[in-house]
Amino acid sequence: MATKERTTLLLNWYANPYHTPIFAAKALGYYQDAGIHLAILETTDPSDVTEIVGLGNVDFGLKAMIHTIAARAKGFGITSIGTLLDEPPTGLLALKSSGIKTFSDIVGKRIGYVGEFGKRIVDDLAKLAGIDPTSYQSVRVGMNVVDAIARNKIDAGIGFINFQLVELETLCGEAILLRLDQLAGLGCCCFCSIQYITHENVIKHNPELVAAFLRATQRGAAFTTEHPEEAFEIFCQAKPQLKNEMYKKIFIRSLPFFSRNLLNVERDWNKVCRYAKHLNILNSDFDIQTVYTNKFVPDHPFSEVEPIACCLA
């Protein structure tokens, strides 16, 4: 059982439909059942999250795999304890009217990025493609890539197939997505998998809290994937300003990417580690095993009914 008054979780973004498992777990009392009074915090700048978790100012956070690795490389004591979204396909998105059809069309264009690593990835791809780094302009747009395209501040920016692409198509018209994983020959979009992270001190001093948090969260993930309409309704009760057809579509598009068991995927961490070394974010001797643990992920999902037997005993 948890021992604190409030437990804090800092989201990687504003609260949106891909956070439904967390809001479902809260609204259905799963955190309460686990002895946790969860305060869910949003960020107005995604680039602030790793430092706030890394300084131990909050108990838990959400962040992409590559950012989690990068935070460790900077010396923050951050560990991934589980997965929210598995490999959501990510790419450079643009309106068809921008004329951008392939990656080399970025020449002469304004390319938006959220934070440091998005820029690194685009710059690395440009270098590999033999594109002059002064031939395109990089623009930091933070949270609001789609708004920046809509207001003609950038020609293209980085986003998820299940989120910003839906926004752009809904708000502005036909769009394309050039997948970064495919451009980079990575074979998966795992660098964008979104992880539950915590500080090593939380693991050290309150491992019961970590286990309780994941137990409740896994129930929320199961509920969301097994009862999607009810789960989205619950999310909308927490965020009524997002109750519209566009966010419903974003929710449905996110369904295939929710991790149902919350496990960190070893193969993906290994891939992202190699990619981060390629990008010079990590030293070549970095040990990826130190960045994540599945020790606190529940062995068995919560059962709504009393089992008649444990047939696998």
Place this chain on the structure above:
Amino acid sequence: MATKERTTLLLNWYANPYHTPIFAAKALGYYQDAGIHLAILETTDPSDVTEIVGLGNVDFGLKAMIHTIAARAKGFGITSIGTLLDEPPTGLLALKSSGIKTFSDIVGKRIGYVGEFGKRIVDDLAKLAGIDPTSYQSVRVGMNVVDAIARNKIDAGIGFINFQLVELETLCGEAILLRLDQLAGLGCCCFCSIQYITHENVIKHNPELVAAFLRATQRGAAFTTEHPEEAFEIFCQAKPQLKNEMYKKIFIRSLPFFSRNLLNVERDWNKVCRYAKHLNILNSDFDIQTVYTNKFVPDHPFSEVEPIACCLA
């Protein structure tokens, strides 16, 4: 490249929205790209499938994990080469008006089952729960569990949360699902994971066909999970009689369960093996490693664009 005129795939059921990855791969020319002219066959009795695949009458089939194992135990040379649906939650479903609330309420009721192993599972649970096996009636209903409930031929039957539960709620009113995995304390519904199966002779004599089939099918799975609305539209073009809101809901409910990488999950095969031994479907010395292979699953998903580089080389 494939060498045959027609390659045959026998579905586990009538063609329905959870088969969308296959229909998408066919309609989008992915099988053609892989040199395969795929004939997709439906069954009017799911219990016929393992024998037809096992006798080598078709090239590929679809079947649940537990049936695949059971077929091997009967001596059919069947191997799982990949996964269509990962752990769709499965249970005993009934109308709320039936009065069934917990498993022990089956006493005095008519319980429908599809084929042999559904009955074995229910009978085993009843035995473990101390329920007299003559106190409830088992009724073989084959394909049509929901229709049998609707026509009052049975009080409860076995179905998926993303399929028969949606049908029952849409057609007949409020319903419940008592999850078999939870009743049995299994910790997952992997025994119902749906696998791509083939005969060992196909693997032996035409391994290129197996690899080509999975390469195209994986593209279909990626398309379905990344472009769900378009994928469902494509499915409806192949099966226009299913173009309605109920089947669309079934499709959306199935999205979280589609395997995106098609991999056989070792942990799940091990669990189902132990469960099958508990049910006396398998001898205790059965080696589960012989029943599945990931050798033909594509290492990297198909890329729509020419990579600029392979950053993980």
